[in-house]
Amino acid sequence: MDLLSKAETLTEALPWIKRTYGRTVVIKYGGSAMTDPALREHVASDIVLMKLVGINPVIVHGGGPEITGYMERLGLPVEFHDGLRVTTDEAMEVVKMVLVGKVNKELVADINSHGRLAVGIAGDDANLITAKQRSVKLGRVGDVTAIDATVVHNLVADGFIPVIATVAAGEDGGSYNINADLVAGELAAALGADKVIFLTDVDGLYADFADKSSLISALSLEQADELIMNDALEGGMVPKVAACVHAVRGGVRRAHILNGTVPHALLLEVYTSDGVGTMITPAEEPWLSEEVL
Numbered sequence: 128m129d130l131l132s133k134a135e136t137l138t139e140a141l142p143w144i145k146r147t148y149g150r151t152v153v154i155k156y157g158g159s160a161m162t163d164p165a166l167r168e169h170v171a172s173d174i175v176l177m178k179l180v181g182i183n184p185v186i187v188h189g190g191g192p193e194i195t196g197y198m199e200r201l202g203l204p205v206e207f208h209d210g211l212r213v214t215t216d217e218a219m220e221v222v223k224m225v226l227v228g229k230v231n232k233e234l235v236a237d238i239n240s241h242g243r244l245a246v247g248i249a250g251d252d253a254n255l256i257t258a259k260q261r262s263v264k265l266g267r268v269g270d271v272t273a274i275d276a277t278v279v280h281n282l283v284a285d286g287f288i289p290v291i292a293t294v295a296a297g298e299d300g301g302s303y304n305i306n307a308d309l310v311a312g313e314l315a316a317a318l319g320a321d322k323v324i325f326l327t328d329v330d331g332l333y334a335d336f337a338d339k340s341s342l343i344s345a346l347s348l349e350q351a352d353e354l355i356m357n358d359a360l361e362g363g364m365v366p367k368v369a370a371c372v373h374a375v376r377g378g379v380r381r382a383h384i385l386n387g388t389v390p391h392a393l394l395l396e397v398y399t400s401d402g403v404g405t406m407i408t409p410a411e412e413p414w415l416s417e418e419v420l
Contacts, residue, residue, distance in 0.1 A: 140398040147397060148181035150321040151283065155311035155370075156188045156234065160326045160387025170326070171237035173393040174288065178244060182397070183283045186245075186290045187314060189307030190230035197221050210366070211261075211268050214304045219267040222304045223249075226292040235290050245288040251296035253278040256310060258295035258303040269295050269303025271310065274317035312370030316377025323374045324396065325367045326387030331405030332368070336361050345406045348375050371407045382407040 154174065160166045174184050194212070198205050198221050206213040214222060231247040238245035250256030255278055258269030282289045291314070293307040308325060315323035332354070334341035346354075351372050354360050360368055364384075371382035385392045385404035395403045 143398045144180050151183045152322040153185045153315040153320045155325045169390045175241040187311040190226050194225045214267040231292040245290050247290045249292045249294045254296050256295040259298050271313050276317045308366040308370040312374040315374040315379045320379050322381045324383045330386045331384045343405050348409050351407050
């Protein structure tokens with residue numbers, strides 16, 4: 128890229144920097160974007176850039192592959208039911224160890240390699256996330272019953288990037304393993320965020336997953352509801368779209384599903400006119416205007 132092209136790129140970003148300044152964006156971070164070291168560096172630098180030009184990023188993460196790896200090393204059974212990890216009391220200890228003690232610390236370190244910016248917390252810190260058991264069959268898997276975002280608001284107000292591990296405080300006094308997609312949607316609504324962004328391993332939603340030319344760039348809340356009700360989604364996309372729907376219905380202006388394996392996908396979505404991935408909006412008319420993010 129020559130110097131003029133670089134200048135034109137910065138010029139294109141300027142209106143979006145102005146529109147997004149001071150706004151909160153929840154980013155659900157997972158998949159290959161989190162396990163590949165090179166991609167992690169791209170994502171961390173993108174998050175830092177977003178922070179430095181005025182956005183308030185809030186990061187929500189899981190860590191499924193790492194949890195599975197540690198459970199296998201410890202000889203614990205790895206079992207899933209309807210896409211959710213069966214979490215015994217012993218497995219819950221591993222979940223907490225991996226999510227809070229390893230993955231969270233690594234993500235915070237990646238961001239803080241650029242400065243004193245990120246603070247890692249778990250969902251059971253300050254009762255940020257409270258949950259109850261989903262079913263006896265799933266063990267310590269929970270559904271969110273309440274979000275108290277006070278600690279997140281305080282960290283953002285103090286200029287930090289919160290990085291949140293999805294372990295919840297149980298109403299029974301224990302801890303629960305919560306699907307990170309669902310937490311991101313719930314938290315975005317509770318924070319009054321302007322965007323929630325889900326980083327995944329595909330480019331977005333497809334009308335026909337086998338046909339990569341059938342990417343759906345935008346759809347309304349009503350259309351997203353129909354996809355869920357008609358079982359028209361690939362299994363892994365169901366919780367992401369459900370979380371998008373919950374967030375938008377809760378007042379979040381835009382929900383996005385992006386391919387986190389594409390370098391700088393976050394910047395392409397937030398700071399360019401075309402954007403990438405799939406965008407879910409409240410109404411039929413999804414296109415951006417001067418008033419919305």
